[in-house]
Amino acid sequence: MQQTFMKEKPVLPLLMSMSLPMVVSMLVNSLYNIVDSFFVAQISEDAMTALSLVYPVQNFINAASIGFGVGINAVIAYYLGAGNARLANTAATRGMLFSALHGVAATVLGIAAMPSFLRLFTADETVIDLGVRYARIAFAFSVIIMLGLAFEKIFQAVGSMKTTMVSLLCGCIANIVLDPVLIFGLGPFPAMGIEGAALATGIGQTITLAIYLAVYRLRPIRVRIGRQYLAAARRLDGRLYAIGVPAVLNLALPSLLISALNAILAAYSQIYVVVLGVYYKLQTFLYLPASGVVQGMRPLIGYNFGAGERKRVSRIYLTALAMCGIVMAVGTGICLTVPGPLIALFTENPETVAAGTAALRIISAGFVVSAVSVVSSGALEGLGKGVPSLVISLCRYTVIIIPAAWLLSRFWGADGVWHAFWITEAVTAVIACLVYRRSIAEKRTET
Numbered sequence: 001m002q003q004t005f006m007k008e009k010p011v012l013p014l015l016m017s018m019s020l021p022m023v024v025s026m027l028v029n030s031l032y033n034i035v036d037s038f039f040v041a042q043i044s045e046d047a048m049t050a051l052s053l054v055y056p057v058q059n060f061i062n063a064a065s066i067g068f069g070v071g072i073n074a075v076i077a078y079y080l081g082a083g084n085a086r087l088a089n090t091a092a093t094r095g096m097l098f099s100a101l102h103g104v105a106a107t108v109l110g111i112a113a114m115p116s117f118l119r120l121f122t123a124d125e126t127v128i129d130l131g132v133r134y135a136r137i138a139f140a141f142s143v144i145i146m147l148g149l150a151f152e153k154i155f156q157a158v159g160s161m162k163t164t165m166v167s168l169l170c171g172c173i174a175n176i177v178l179d180p181v182l183i184f185g186l187g188p189f190p191a192m193g194i195e196g197a198a199l200a201t202g203i204g205q206t207i208t209l210a211i212y213l214a215v216y217r218l219r220p221i222r223v224r225i226g227r228q229y230l231a232a233a234r235r236l237d238g239r240l241y242a243i244g245v246p247a248v249l250n251l252a253l254p255s256l257l258i259s260a261l262n263a264i265l266a267a268y269s270q271i272y273v274v275v276l277g278v279y280y281k282l283q284t285f286l287y288l289p290a291s292g293v294v295q296g297m298r299p300l301i302g303y304n305f306g307a308g309e310r311k312r313v314s315r316i317y318l319t320a321l322a323m324c325g326i327v328m329a330v331g332t333g334i335c336l337t338v339p340g341p342l343i344a345l346f347t348e349n350p351e352t353v354a355a356g357t358a359a360l361r362i363i364s365a366g367f368v369v370s371a372v373s374v375v376s377s378g379a380l381e382g383l384g385k386g387v388p389s390l391v392i393s394l395c396r397y398t399v400i401i402i403p404a405a406w407l408l409s410r411f412w413g414a415d416g417v418w419h420a421f422w423i424t425e426a427v428t429a430v431i432a433c434l435v436y437r438r439s440i441a442e443k444r445t446e447t
Helices: 011-043 045-081 085-119 125-157 161-184 194-218 234-266 270-306 310-337 339-344 350-382 386-399 401-412 414-446
Strands: none
Touching: 011 045, 011 161, 011 194, 011 270, 011 310, 045 085, 045 125, 045 194, 045 234, 045 270, 045 350, 085 125, 085 234, 125 161, 125 194, 125 270, 161 194, 234 270, 234 350, 234 386, 234 401, 234 414, 270 310, 270 339, 270 350, 310 339, 310 350, 339 350, 350 386, 350 414, 386 401, 386 414, 401 414
16 A cells, blocks of 8 residues: 655645544544433433543543554654554554553553542432442443554554544444443333443444454555564554653543542532533534544654755644644634523432533633644644643643633633633644744754
8 A cells, every 4th residue: 555645746736635524533532432421411410520530540541542642643653654664564463462552451440549539529329429439330331442542543543534534433432422322221121320420431342443443454544553563563552652752641641630620619509510511512513523634644754864854844743733723713603602502411419500501601711722732732743742742732722821820810710711711722832933943943953
């Protein structure tokens, strides 16, 4: 299979062809997250609170899967661009091995730590019980999650975005269909409540992995996975982790942020904890399309950099930035126009709807400018510059926003936390521009 299209096709059509399948996948995945929360909210507000509190740990496991997958993706794309097929195959094979080991660790640690984790944020035994019941089933699928996302990044690295789209779509659609069936016990199935939501998610993820395996067997891609590529390769392993670990931290930082903000907001009312959980479900619907653009951009940047196409790398970055800016502008308009109905999808409590409406209108002020940080961070990962990418995410998710949220909440209560979001996005965008330019200059010097 030839991949010269990655450095020959005009940038905008190329990026569109690479990104649109991922945008579709991410939108459907966002819909799944919203539908999942919608059905859980029908159980009770306690169930929705439990889901919100479990979400940071669940997000961390997903972050570990996707982040290490970013390392696999970047290394494979680079070696394919440089014309070294054997090292690309070695990166794919050893990446899959490490992903499976990561999944085992996530299952054991996630289930064991959940009761203590939940008690950090609530003393309500009903919420704790619901959270533990959900987590035990959801985290049991961690190995499948890790392997599925590793395959996703391998297929993306060779430009096979349609396979990724179909796999994700099938998994998400199965999840959406199974949610009400397993939660409420439709037809011959028993009502499982919150455990049904977790099981539906796990089955969807299993279907996604099964499709990747079937396609890999029936329609071979340029990168191969095999025992002959399992031999220890310390330098390559180091490169996988040098990109993957910062990427994991990039994606895990929102979990730390949500936990910190939950602690601040819980001092005012449990309503604000629910609002934050709902916001992150809605935010997923907005940011995942932008993530789809970044996922389409990342292998293109890695491949073209490996092939020595420096000017083309710059054009890909600027085109992705424009595309993400448009996505964020649309999201801002929606949040300003119909915030109430969006919040009401997850709760019937009028106080929660009112608080959520105010929060969405304030937070959305930072959406458009956040495109700079999102695209710069993704481009740096594609270039193999994991640490500079992490610097941007640290500013966005911890260094600036947590102190700002705590300080502003002293003056404006919960509203101060919401204002910290857009302030952080504006400051981080400036930092992201500086970090990206400096990293590009250093990368050129290195080569």
